[in-house]
Amino acid sequence: MERKPKRRTRERIVETSLRLFNEFGEPNVTTTVIADELNISPGNLYYHYRNKDEITNTIFGAFEREVDGLLAAPAHRAATVEDLWLFLHLLFEAIWRYRFLYRDLNDLLSRNRLLEIHFKQILERKAAAAEALCRGLAEGGELLATSEEISALATNMAVVMTYWLSFEYVRNPRNPQEGPIAARGAYQVMALLAPFLVGESRQLVEKLSREYLPG
Amino acid sequence: MERKPKRRTRERIVETSLRLFNEFGEPNVTTTVIADELNISPGNLYYHYRNKDEITNTIFGAFEREVDGLLAAPAHRAATVEDLWLFLHLLFEAIWRYRFLYRDLNDLLSRNRLLEIHFKQILERKAAAAEALCRGLAEGGELLATSEEISALATNMAVVMTYWLSFEYVRNPRNPQEGPIAARGAYQVMALLAPFLVGESRQLVEKLSREYLPG
DNA sequence: CGGGAATTAGAGTGCATGCTCTAGCGGAGC
DNA sequence: GCTCCGCTAGAGCATGCACTCTAATTCCCG
Numbered sequence: 323m324e325r326k327p328k329r330r331t332r333e334r335i336v337e338t339s340l341r342l343f344n345e346f347g348e349p350n351v352t353t354t355v356i357a358d359e360l361n362i363s364p365g366n367l368y369y370h371y372r373n374k375d376e377i378t379n380t381i382f383g384a385f386e387r388e389v390d391g392l393l394a395a396p397a398h399r400a401a402t403v404e405d406l407w408l409f410l411h412l413l414f415e416a417i418w419r420y421r422f423l424y425r426d427l428n429d430l431l432s433r434n435r436l437l438e439i440h441f442k443q444i445l446e447r448k449a450a451a452a453e454a455l456c457r458g459l460a461e462g463g464e465l466l467a468t469s470e471e472i473s474a475l476a477t478n479m480a481v482v483m484t485y486w487l488s489f490e491y492v493r494n495p496r497n498p499q500e501g502p503i504a505a506r507g508a509y510q511v512m513a514l515l516a517p518f519l520v521g522e523s524r525q526l527v528e529k530l531s532r533e534y535l536p537g
Numbered sequence: 538m539e540r541k542p543k544r545r546t547r548e549r550i551v552e553t554s555l556r557l558f559n560e561f562g563e564p565n566v567t568t569t570v571i572a573d574e575l576n577i578s579p580g581n582l583y584y585h586y587r588n589k590d591e592i593t594n595t596i597f598g599a600f601e602r603e604v605d606g607l608l609a610a611p612a613h614r615a616a617t618v619e620d621l622w623l624f625l626h627l628l629f630e631a632i633w634r635y636r637f638l639y640r641d642l643n644d645l646l647s648r649n650r651l652l653e654i655h656f657k658q659i660l661e662r663k664a665a666a667a668e669a670l671c672r673g674l675a676e677g678g679e680l681l682a683t684s685e686e687i688s689a690l691a692t693n694m695a696v697v698m699t700y701w702l703s704f705e706y707v708r709n710p711r712n713p714q715e716g717p718i719a720a721r722g723a724y725q726v727m728a729l730l731a732p733f734l735v736g737e738s739r740q741l742v743e744k745l746s747r748e749y750l751p752g
Numbered sequence: 753c754g755g756g757a758a759t760t761a762g763a764g765t766g767c768a769t770g771c772t773c774t775a776g777c778g779g780a781g782c
Numbered sequence: 783g784c785t786c787c788g789c790t791a792g793a794g795c796a797t798g799c800a801c802t803c804t805a806a807t808t809c810c811c812g
Contacts, residue, residue, distance in 0.1 A: 332790080345649060349564075352769055363791045368771060370789090425643045428706060432562060438710060446705055467732075470746070478658035478697060481725070484707075485700035491643060492660055492699075495653060510696070513689035517682075517732035531685070546759080568800060578761045583801065585759090753810105757806105761802070772795070782784085 332370045334360055336384075339377050343422035343497075348378065348431060375434055382437060385420040389444055390414060393451040401458030403523045406515075407530055409455070410483075410508035417487060418500050424487050445480060450480040456515060464523040465515065477517055482511050547576055547585045551599075554592050558637035559711075563593065590649055597652060600635040604659055608666040609703060616673030616740045621730075622745055624670070625698075625723035633715050639702050660695060667694040671730060679738040680730065687707060690730055697726050702725060 338359050342351045353374055357367045371377050392412055415459070417424060431438040453476035459465035459471065467475065486507035509531055516527045553574050553746070557566045566590055572582045586592050607627055639714060646653040666692035674680035675687065682690065701722035705712075724746055731742045 347643065349644060350647070353771075354769075364771075365773080365792065366790045372771095374770065426641075428562065428563060428640045428703060429644050431707065431710070432565070442707060442710075445704075471728070471732070474725060478693070478725055478729060481700060481704050482693060482696055485696060485702065488643060489660075489696050489699065492646065492657060495646070495657075510689060510693055513686070514693060514729070516686070567798080569798090579801075580764095580803080581760045587801095589800070683776065755812095756810090758807105758809075761805085763803095765802075767801105769784105769797085770801080771797105773793090774793085777788105777790075779788090780784105781786090 327454075330492050331360075331362065331366065335367060335370055335379060336380050340381050340420070340422070343378075343381070344420075346359050347426055348422050349426055355389065378430070378434065379436055381420065382423065382440065385416070386440060386444065387422060388416050388437050389413070390447070393444075393447045401455045401462065403459070403526050403530075405511065405520070406455055406459075407508065409451075410511050411504065412484060413506035414486070414507045415451060415500075417483075418504050423493060424484065445484065448483055449476050449480040452476040452483070456518075459515075459519070459523070465518050467518045471518070475518065479514055482507070482514065486510060546575075546577065546581065550585055551592060551595050555596050555635070555637070558593075558596070559635075562641055564641055593645070593649065594651055596635065597638065597655065600631070600638065601655060601659065603631050604628070605662070608659075608662045612698070616677065617669045618674070618679065618741050618745075621670055621674075622723065622727065623724050624666075626697060626719065629701070629719035629722045630715075632698075633719050634723060636702050640706060641698065642703075660699065663698055664691050664695040667691040667698070671733075674730075674734070674738070679735060680733045681735055682733045686733070690733065694726050694729055697722070699727065701725060702743050 331413065335356065339351070339356050342356060342359060353367055354364060356377075357364045360367075371380070371453050392409065393407070423430065423437075427441070431441060453472060456465060456472045456476055456479075457468070460467060490506070512527055512531065516524060519527060550571065554566070554571050557571060559576060568582055571580060571592075572579050575582075586595070607624065610624070616749065636654075638645065642656070646656060668687060671682070671687045671691055671694075673682060675682060702718065705718050705721070727742055731739060734742060
């Protein structure tokens, strides 16, 4: 009936699941739908994965590895505004590729203990990375703020990094374009710490904003 | 069998549903559970409400009325930092009482068109109220920022106002205490615009923070 | 009382979904 | 060609859910 390569079924399941999860939301994608989309039988799907959660967890594992790599970088490196700008773009791009996790976050976490624990860790690492970046900028004299201000700022950065996609989704449910949303998210996070920046760094932010905001 | 007052069934259904929704999440509360909790039959429940969505919509209607009242206020009044502080507390308190809406937001909106439209409006009104408050402070000379900065700031305020509860919930799933979470949310939003405030207003924020943050 | 309307009970239905079970296919090595 | 084994098909099961239907009860009002 078909001439597709047969040996990649396990990989194809996660690829297709990720695509469908992102498009329709994980709760709205049944195992039958995944199997149909792949033109395989439910039995075949369950031969490769014990249950639906195992598919979700596999996808989440890939996401976690990617994000961990990104979040680890800022910790041990001198921070500049350009670093932050790049970091935010990479982060939002990764989040976009796994956006289903963020769309039905609480639902997923309440049904899956592993996700609950690990996602919480990711959140903490996000806040820690944001704080490390801010303190790095402060040490370099590019940012001027008290320790309390930096703590609150880092927390707010974590909030916006985590929920910007959801926010955009509620504001505009039928508008799934990556570029603008990710760039806008990076801009919004940048706007959080812009007022704390001094002189040339602040002007750099304004320049970056002008370049990326209209596009 | 029972001696409870019988005539309030319709009201008791929404009251109990709200409580259960908030505690366990709307998707995890079945109509059977609601009926059981009230010691009534499913048939009785469906006599008063055509379906589950009608219960949700009724609750949402009450929430919308409350929030609309709150959001309308800042628009036509001279703004001060104290006004904002009070406004944020009232808003977070209202959100807390209807927190189930925010917990499974995307799930709810994707299954309920009325909610999708009206919640979107609420979001827009939140951003508008935040922007009005900021511009009011700017006119009063208490806040110093460009128009672009105020726009980005208001958007970020809307994000934190909307998702602070979710954020706290992910960070600490088993810790349902109202006071600290609402106060902390107000503080976080305040921290967003603090760097734009001048002189005495900024010191006032620091004072308010010291009072409410540890508690 | 009596009768009609409002309310309630509770068994039951239909459907969706995650998942299972068994039989069979097909390719690689002997 | 045979056999073994990884892979696949697909009917079907168990469960949980929102929701329905009819009969009974209770309440209101004359």
